[in-house]
Amino acid sequence: MERATIATVWLEGCAGCHMSFLDIDEVLLDLLPRIELTDSPITDFKDFNFRRVDVGIIEGAIGNNEQLEIARRLRDRCKILVAWGDCAVFGGINTLRNAIARADVLKCAYIDSASTVDGIIPDDKELPVLLQKTVPVNRMVEVDVYVPGCPPSPEAIAYSLTEILEGRIPVLTADMIHFD
Amino acid sequence: MEKNIEKIKITLDGKDCRVNRDITILEAARQHGIYIPTLCHHPAVSAYGGCRLCMVEVDGAPRLAASCVTPVRDGMEVVTSNGKIIESRRIVLEFLFSERNHNCMFCGQSGDCELQNLAYEMQMDHLSVFSSFDEFPIDITNEYMALDHNRCILCGRCIRACREITGAHVLDFVNRGAKSIVSFDLNETRENSTCFKCGVCMEICPTGAIFSRLRPYSAVKGHDKKKWRKIESICPVCGMLCPTESIVSDNTLLKVNSSPLGIANKPDGGQLCCRGRFDVLASTEERLVYPMMKNQEGNWQKTGWKEALGVVAERFNHIRDSQGGKALFGIAAGMYANENLLLFKELMIRGWKAGYVDTFDGAAYRSFLAAQNKADVTVRESAFDAIAGADAIFVFGSDCCRSHPIIPAMITKSVMNKGAKAIVVGDEEHHLPKVHHFLPVPEEGLPLLASALLKKVLDLRLPTAETPERKKVRESVRDIDPVQIMTHLGLDKKAIITLDNMANLFASAVRPMIVTGNSGVGEKDSRRLLDIIRLASLASHGDALPLIIAKPNGNSVAAWRIGTSSQEKPPKGNGWKAGFVLTACMEDPPREILDGFEALDFLVVAGPFVPKGILARKAEILLPSPTWMEEDGDYASMDGKQVVYKKKILDAPDGVSDCREMLLKLAEHTGAIFQYNTPDEIRQFARQRITGD
16 A cells, blocks of 8 residues: 655644654554655654645644644645644644733743843744734634644544544544543 | 322433423433433532533424423423434534633643533534633632633533522622623622632532632543542531542542532531631641651651650659659640540540640630539530521621631521521621621620620510529629620720610520630630520520530530540649640640640650641650541531541551550550450440430
């Protein structure tokens, strides 16, 4: 069988979901011969032009215009889009900033934080700009498979990937869903 | 056959069921083991029909019905689950999640949340309606509980519990629509409101909106809650012996729950107060976990049990044999179980012939005895559930409301639900939201005011016949001038009218009830009790006085009846050489006892915590003992009506010996022979002393 191509990205998140993916133990040995990771923070191949892939996976919420662009591009180039973790599925801890004006968020991070002396807010034109609010992925692009959890359990990640490789769209069972 | 048990026939998911006519579809389904998810429904409070999760199909109607508020009807056909119903429930659940900011990952309630459980159960792996992310306020004014409106689903359970279970009705909705929030009083903070922090709202909240600030995040990730153990026991903190359900995981106490469903013969139907719910969780005292002995330089050194007990026995035996038992004393905390109190007394008196044995609250006992003797009546107090039947409840001294917070809760329920009148003499911290008459009197003014009120009541025409006893009471207050007393206490003319009104209310009430404290502050306390006992005897009916006396410690009554508390004051110039202190908390022994401390040659302190102050300075040996949570045992209720067995909730830390075993081992060293040795024998013997059977 031809290997399924998979691209994963890490948007506004902590990499915990990718860690959980690496934590799936022996299942990884079953999966690896059947997949090819094209672009992923794990392989450090970060070409966000993405060649066409079978499965796109997003970890993290969408909080700035770069993340939005990556999410749209990945959606465009993959057949099945998976949202990994609470940030991608619900917005997660990043949404704490949604109650605060964007200027105040930046001031808080770059000037007022306890470890900062004489801080400045970076304003290079190359830098991405914060969106009004941090939002879950399905608010911006269509998502096919949801794997919530902070991080999702290795079992949930292994199950959902295996199901996709078997040609099914997985829905996690109650015991595999958790939001914490 | 009575009409109300007439059955009707309904069909639940194609199954014929015979059910009572006066129940809802939800109740019928639960009786027949059919599951319907709910959130705003709770069996302890009235139905509300607000969350729309319990929707079912009735007689094939296109509109679903909320099963928790739809009564059954003869021949009704109900479908509790099909594609349409599941879809409806799921979208409702998504609305509930998206309405506010439900972020399980940083919610202290995660893993112990009904909203979350339903999401898991319905496999809600994402939201198709999006949150506005609008921010709602958080109330963290109270040190034990927080209210985060971001996690509130407006199910109103807390509001109904506050109204129906506690009778306080502090909580209600304010604002409208999406801006609705649960509020204390009228937009007040919890701390500044009339809330008395019983925590029933927290216990009944199905989400993390009202949560405990003590041990939050105690439910571990995902589905690991299965490790939790529930232990049903009682709370011995104040002697009301409210039933509890303690949640324990890995020998750590996570929370203490009450019985929201209610237990009829328990104080306040099985509710808990803030002390019962939070005190043990808030404790931060340092535990004593092995026996310690002071070395020659006066520094503490860890030692073994055998050695420590050997030294204690040797020193006590030596003093007993050389100078006689008069040189020995023992004092125990009135918080301990009957067994400990009995064994302590027997060890000291029979084993070491100690000249003086008392409890920390002995002074309260003596002030009660003095008042009783002077009043020349046998005081039979009312059971605490008599508060519920009273129409005028006189709180004499606000101290009892603070030491026994379930008392103001019970009074409030009578006031709010039955129209009873609450009358308070004392300071403003009585925790009663609705008071009919209030006289601000400091604690030292209470004895005088008791006399003034007694005089005023006697001056009225009383409905009951004059008796020789009443003549004596009249005689005792002949020289009392209420107006002079009021002036002396700095009260104005208005207060004098209030006193008149109070007296009138007392005389005209069908079932008056007096609730007072028993602080044990010597002579004054005794004088307060004396006139209150006299006052109560004016309204006595049946064999009990309409009087409830809040005792200072959880097991005071047992200590008094077993005789661990002394009827005599400590002797002046006591000549004590050695003493044994069995403490339960960090409290210093009473002043009367401390008089002899400086001259002591040898002091042993046994207790769960590392002592401080004079105990730490004078002690030669420290013996660790379990807390009440770590020991089972009998407790006598504050009204002395019953003895209740309390289960052990936690295991004591390694190295902490069973307190009774320690006392029995010491008793062996004394050479005394007890007629009881097994836990059962000790328990039975103590029980006989308390209940007399």
